Every structure is written in structure tokens, then in C-alpha cells.
Amino acid sequence: MIVENESHSPVRRRSNIAHELGHHMLEHSFDTVILGEDHKRQFDQPQEKQATFMSGELRVPLAAAERMAYDGWDNERVAAPTG
Ligand SMILES: [Zn+2]
Numbered sequence: 001m002i003v004e005n006e007s008h009s010p011v012r013r014r015s016n017i018a019h020e021l022g023h024h025m026l027e028h029s030f031d032t033v034i035l036g037e038d039h040k041r042q043f044d045q046p047q048e049k050q051a052t053f054m055s056g057e058l059r060v061p062l063a064a065a066e067r068m069a070y071d072g073w074d075n076e077r078v079a080a081p082t083g
Pocket residue numbers: 019023039040043047048051
């Protein structure tokens with residue numbers, strides 16, 4: 001279960017959800033996790049970096065980002081939701 005803060009912007013909420021999914025997909029142990037606002041204190045630093053990388057790959061995969069950059073997309077176009 002992922003708990004969201006509805007007061008955050010949709011962009012931040014998507015980012016947070018992707019980060020938490022990253023922990024799940026990487027099978028990080030939640031045995032000793034303490035829920036809190038400052039997430040970085042609950043996981044070790046390597047796991048945070050891994051989840052942050054996975055979050056980026058879930059939202060804008062590196063290969064797609066490189067393609068968009070070569071095609072001249074600006075940041076706003078890259079970040080625009082689709083679907
Ligand atoms: Zn994390």
C-alpha cells in the first residue's frame with residue numbers, strides 16, 4: 001500500500017508513487033521500514049538511489065529521454081502527461 005499526500009501537486013504525487021513502486025519492484029525489504037514524511041531516513045542510501053533510478057525509468061525511461069532530447073523536445077513537452 002502506498003499512502004499519498006493529496007496536498008502535493010499531481011507531478012510530485014506521480015513522482016512519489018513511482019519512487020515507492022521502485023522500492024517494491026526492486027524487492028527492497030520493508031521489514032524495518034518506519035512510515036514517515038522524511039522517507040530517506042527509513043531506507044539505506046543505496047536502496048534510495050536504486051528506487052530513485054527506477055522511478056525515473058518508470059516515468060521517462062532513459063532511452064526515451066535521449067530520443068526526445070535528440071528530437072529537440074523541451075522539458076515541458078517531455079513532462080506533459082499522455083493518455
Ligand atoms: Zn525511498
